Amino acid sequence: MRYRHVLDFERPLVELETKLEELRSLDLAEHPELLEEIDRLTQEIEALHESTYSDLSAWEKVQLSRHPDRPKTQDYLETIFTDVVELHGDRLYGDDGAVVTALATIAGRRVAVAGHRKGKNIRENIARNFGMVHPEGFRKAMRLMRLADKFGLPLVTLIDTPGAYPGIEAEERGQAWAIAESLALLGGLGVPVVAVGIGEGGSGGALAIGFGDRLIMLENAYYSVITPEACASILHKDSEKASEVASCLALTADDLLRLGIADEIVPEPLGGAHRDPAPVFQEVRERIVSVLDGLAGVPAQELVEKRYERLRSIGVIDESAG
Amino acid sequence: MRYRHVLDFERPLVELETKLEELRSLDLAEHPELLEEIDRLTQEIEALHESTYSDLSAWEKVQLSRHPDRPKTQDYLETIFTDVVELHGDRLYGDDGAVVTALATIAGRRVAVAGHRKGKNIRENIARNFGMVHPEGFRKAMRLMRLADKFGLPLVTLIDTPGAYPGIEAEERGQAWAIAESLALLGGLGVPVVAVGIGEGGSGGALAIGFGDRLIMLENAYYSVITPEACASILHKDSEKASEVASCLALTADDLLRLGIADEIVPEPLGGAHRDPAPVFQEVRERIVSVLDGLAGVPAQELVEKRYERLRSIGVIDESAG
Amino acid sequence: MPDGVWSKCEGCRRIVYAGQLADNLRVCPHCGHHSDLTAIERIDLLADPGSFVELDAELTSCDPLRFVAAKAYVDNLAEARERCGLAEAVLCGRASISGHPVVLGAMDFRFIGASMGSAVGEKVARAFETAVSERRAVVFSTASGGARMQEGMLSLMQMLKTSAAVRRLAEERVPYISILTNPTTGGVTASFAVLADVVLAEPGALVGFAGPRVIEQSIKQHLPKGFQTSEFLLEHGMVDDVVPRGQLLARVTLLIDYLTGGGGEAS
Amino acid sequence: MPDGVWSKCEGCRRIVYAGQLADNLRVCPHCGHHSDLTAIERIDLLADPGSFVELDAELTSCDPLRFVAAKAYVDNLAEARERCGLAEAVLCGRASISGHPVVLGAMDFRFIGASMGSAVGEKVARAFETAVSERRAVVFSTASGGARMQEGMLSLMQMLKTSAAVRRLAEERVPYISILTNPTTGGVTASFAVLADVVLAEPGALVGFAGPRVIEQSIKQHLPKGFQTSEFLLEHGMVDDVVPRGQLLARVTLLIDYLTGGGGEAS
Numbered sequence A, B: 001m002r003y004r005h006v007l008d009f010e011r012p013l014v015e016l017e018t019k020l021e022e023l024r025s026l027d028l029a030e031h032p033e034l035l036e037e038i039d040r041l042t043q044e045i046e047a048l049h050e051s052t053y054s055d056l057s058a059w060e061k062v063q064l065s066r067h068p069d070r071p072k073t074q075d076y077l078e079t080i081f082t083d084v085v086e087l088h089g090d091r092l093y094g095d096d097g098a099v100v101t102a103l104a105t106i107a108g109r110r111v112a113v114a115g116h117r118k119g120k121n122i123r124e125n126i127a128r129n130f131g132m133v134h135p136e137g138f139r140k141a142m143r144l145m146r147l148a149d150k151f152g153l154p155l156v157t158l159i160d161t162p163g164a165y166p167g168i169e170a171e172e173r174g175q176a177w178a179i180a181e182s183l184a185l186l187g188g189l190g191v192p193v194v195a196v197g198i199g200e201g202g203s204g205g206a207l208a209i210g211f212g213d214r215l216i217m218l219e220n221a222y223y224s225v226i227t228p229e230a231c232a233s234i235l236h237k238d239s240e241k242a243s244e245v246a247s248c249l250a251l252t253a254d255d256l257l258r259l260g261i262a263d264e265i266v267p268e269p270l271g272g273a274h275r276d277p278a279p280v281f282q283e284v285r286e287r288i289v290s291v292l293d294g295l296a297g298v299p300a301q302e303l304v305e306k307r308y309e310r311l312r313s314i315g316v317i318d319e320s321a322g
Numbered sequence C, D: 001m002p003d004g005v006w007s008k009c010e011g012c013r014r015i016v017y018a019g020q021l022a023d024n025l026r027v028c029p030h031c032g033h034h035s036d037l038t039a040i041e042r043i044d045l046l047a048d049p050g051s052f053v054e055l056d057a058e059l060t061s062c063d064p065l066r067f068v069a070a071k072a073y074v075d076n077l078a079e080a081r082e083r084c085g086l087a088e089a090v091l092c093g094r095a096s097i098s099g100h101p102v103v104l105g106a107m108d109f110r111f112i113g114a115s116m117g118s119a120v121g122e123k124v125a126r127a128f129e130t131a132v133s134e135r136r137a138v139v140f141s142t143a144s145g146g147a148r149m150q151e152g153m154l155s156l157m158q159m160l161k162t163s164a165a166v167r168r169l170a171e172e173r174v175p176y177i178s179i180l181t182n183p184t185t186g187g188v189t190a191s192f193a194v195l196a197d198v199v200l201a202e203p204g205a206l207v208g209f210a211g212p213r214v215i216e217q218s219i220k221q222h223l224p225k226g227f228q229t230s231e232f233l234l235e236h237g238m239v240d241d242v243v244p245r246g247q248l249l250a251r252v253t254l255l256i257d258y259l260t261g262g263g264g265e266a267s
Ligand SMILES: [Zn+2]
Pocket: C009, C010, C011, C012, C013, C014, C028, C029, C030, C031, C032, C033
């Protein structure tokens, strides 16, 4: 097996796998002594595979969440949804390629879908700005949210962004304003909202469409108040310390579950969702449908109240004394 | 008296007035024969003054409505309102100088004010784009409308624009969308809306903030589906025929009253509001206050219903047969 | 050019046989150029066969201003009625689209540039009111040169009237899908046309507020290629999608299905 | 520099005597530069004397992640409390402004950059809830470096919590006026700070989402002069006005008066 993209921590494993392939390509009838070597190597690879992937550090998960081959929003749209009708534009300024909004059907249920959209190659990523959203992207998502609310369509969001784009034009057009308005709107939607962390959850740009009545996280997806690199650069003046910082930020799916922010975790195959996406898609679909069915028929006002209570409960404070 | 700006149809009058001034500047003790000439000229001027201004054509009124010295929105803000707090920006893209939005007090009544804003000189007019609005100007007005609706403040609008700006960027940012949304919003405001045509009422750009529960027109203000120049250029391929076309378009205050669009007309001094603005300001203030008092306490839903009925009644159709 | 036999495509200048063009919904088989359709063709494109029942068919324009320019407005009207076989520039009616009950509207550019005067505004407003009272989704194909200047301010006020009618529809959460076709400009664009929940546009249609010539005169330079086309609007975030005519029925059907379900199961 | 006697103005580099600066609300008499104020100074600037009664004074942050970087977060907190004499980076309370009952909030940049963690978010949300239940207008002076990263995702979620609290306030039509002061960036800007009915900013304040250094690293060029200042935001339509500190009380008073009257007579 060839990997198109190899992460740092995968390198020793890939070296062994490459060696094994070389051995196998030799004429074993001429070199019977290699059979034993191949057996040994196969076992070694199996063990290393297990140890490489079974207890990933936070930083390793961050890297996996960014893996270029990892299933993206577009893949989910194409596999777990049918009858997808993409809606474009914010009706104000532009059509941000870093956000996709659509009406779609999931297991027979009509929903609205908003997701961050990364590309799978350079060309796509340039068109989609590597999933980094401008204000018009958040406003595009807001348009979908209002449409969903108006017509009683549950909202499904797919989170996968390094963050809101930090650039001159984004600030000029009110990046903070767009995010804030999106958050306020999300809080008041009278339809069920299911958020799914499928990859990167980069700060405010993720949060703007990244929460709801239920937050489902993929095992190797992360969600963080700040990227580990930026955090390391602030705290240690050294972005190389990202791996160290990552484990402090409580950004993994497990951390989020423990903190009461995420509700459930979708397991991934060893090595990440891209190694075998089909069961992941299947599981994500089932989880979304199950949440939608659980919330079907709940009155709008009750949804909004419950969501607010849920939000109000997040945080750790001390009221005993100063 | 010297006029800074002389309109075409005022020229004969101004020539006589200039001649009279010249005569008066001579030593009359040395030229007693001139006294008679001065008397004659004075009477002639009086008659010409009367005939020049007393029965203005539509095109002459259009010219008066555009007179550079004519009182502008800013003058009304400074004279008939107190405690003016200007609010800036659309929270989306920019702060259009061609529209002013403010909270203000009129005869003790708190209101929201939106107006087109022309300048009085080149510098001001460049900053305000000669009162020609971009989409961000309409969106700025919409922000004020929502604020007025939210906090129960009656809306007063002052109409004075050649029209929405016809330019590349205006189209790029959705000129038609901004106007349409403004119209829909105006239709549904749960607070009293008083519109006052103080100068030019150029097409959709005027209409976006230019109608309400009552439309007050100044005597020489116009309001038109298209500027006479543009209309002449389409119909006759000749914008010089504007004066001819102006009388067909039913654009004067009198026309609007007759068509059931305007509700009342504020008289202007002979020669236009700029000749003696004080009584005009006084009258406009009283009319606005009277409308506000008449609509005070009317429930929001009733205001919206009545406004819709009013709109629905505008137009002349034949249902008898094809 | 002998009508009904062959015609030259406005897009690629190639000769297309009329039958072939008609079979292809008047889209050029060579370059994909979308020729303008009449209001009746628009309705035939979307309505289930035989389902369209016109509303306010007798409602027509008058000449309240006794407007005379190169021609008298009454003569313009008579000539347009004769030539198009229509009472006015818009057709509105009840219909069904793939079985969904709707109010369907279509404008006809041949009728005085499908400009909006009192009668057009009235018919459009009534169509939205019917949709509210019968809770039918609205589907509207627009085309227009703008307000009908021959009716002066009465015409301008129709922008506000139709926009207020859409607002009432929106308040009742009745879905509204508009289809912007070539050309849609001026007062129709800046009122009910763009206030829909979902705004679609046909490929290559000219859509904008100010007309291109007015803008060129104003800014004293030529406009960039593709300015004010559907594709330009899509790029600038103003329309939900540009949909080729051949896919329009399927897309509209799916959209109605999404917006009328009320969050339930797909039908 | 001996504190309390004289200081060098950050704007014009001239020497200003402390007493003169204090008399002038810490605005440089030479160049108009607005020095940062503490939360308590902010409250004194607006509240009627003696009217401020703090809410949730005992509510403080914890260290749920046991966060340790160059320093342990618990030590950051202890040090900030000691140095600022505050339990947290925000003060909220009931007060009156020119006789109007309000909920008044102010942030203190000295306290870990007035970053928003669980305690700040909770205090802000409760302040808005108090305003809803007592129908008091909210006036909030913001300053912040953003989210408090030492509390990880718990901190990010406070953006949503506070925004949802503002939404409830807006739904009840209770007025909210915010005053953006130097610096207001990150998660506080992108949540409750800019969701006010009227957003004012102090002259020269740095206000934005991404910090200037982050943007420079991202775009690999220097930022234009004046970027992300209050004046820049005014030009780009994001704030209602830039108000010098000396006029702030009068402006806020007038705004509360307009927004609480319910359309009646001016008081
Ligand atoms: Zn062709």
